[in-house]
Amino acid sequence: MTRVIVCCDGLDPEYLSSTDTPGWDAIADTGRAGECDGVVPSVTNVNNVSIVTGSYPETHGITTNTYYDRDRDERVYMEDPSFIRCPTKLELAAERDEAVGALVAKDKLKRMVGQGCEIAASAEDPPAWLEDAVGEAPDIYSGEASPWLLDAGVHVLETRDLDWLYVSTTDVIPHKFGPTVERAMEWVAELDSGLAVLAERASDIVATADHGMNDKSHAIDPERLLSNVGIEATVIRLIRDKHVYHHQNLGGAAYVYVHDGQIEEAADRLDETDGIELVLDREAAVDRFRLPPDRIGDLMLLGEEDAVFGPLDEGVHDEVSLRSHGSHHERRVPYTCSRDVDLEANIDAFGALE
16 A cells, blocks of 8 residues: 655645535544644745655755856756755655655656656646546646646556655645635635545555745835845745746745845845845854755845735835745645644655655
8 A cells, every 4th residue: 555645735724724624634533633834935846845855955955946046147947856965755765665656736846856756747747648547637727737636646546556655736726716715615625535535545644735825915126125225136036936827926035145245234124124024144044944055045035924025017015916925924734644643844744654
């Protein structure tokens, strides 16, 4: 029998409290459920790699969706497995001659977490054998991609003899709809149904999330703010990736790389800015969030609960209307586990079943 880890992308705890979840609850009845901490910055790449390595960024090296190469003055999508500094739990299991698999929404995650896997597939570019069995994969920007991935997981459990299976869904629906909106409640019910079937076919299962989600109404452009006072800097929005449809590359965390040495002056200006809740220097960010110092900026910015970071077409501040994540306000996530194990963090998911 297979041990299964499911990362329900963007499943804020409020979604579970707004919808009946008999599948989730049934798993908890045999083990335990609750809330735990995700990793900050609360973005997809960082948390998925944290879950599959069972470690914090200080160990695995993934600190953002977009990495700034200071020497080349270049923004690079942090989606190549060469960025990962330690083996994943799946790789280690494969080295023990255990059979492992990964089913994820996006190709970038397949590359990141699929190393060593006997089966590694994405809903974005699925293999023909999986579509023949489960049906054509929905567009990854649709709400149907997540339940499709859970159905694919069921098919894999029924046809392949795996020791471990990792499944990671997509967060388009929570980006678009709040917890009490009917479409979101339908999505949660679909996830719950898929988890219930997976649990029936798995020897043990843990389901958790990579991050939560909040309404955002205030956008800030830190790069323009600093430029206006004569401080040249590059600001990296940590949510930035190729998939902009749902979050518009607006999230609640950023790294600031100051080019002229005025780090303290930049920190002071940012700290007095409405909407910015925390301005941490590199050392403080490393200590607080267990980040590697060579892969973050001179400063780390975290927004207030309703704030995201630009850039903006005009000015330093603007009104927006979207749901997004990235800051410490989206850190708390739910979990359910078929074993009576208390998860303090989502990175404990694999360890709970080892």
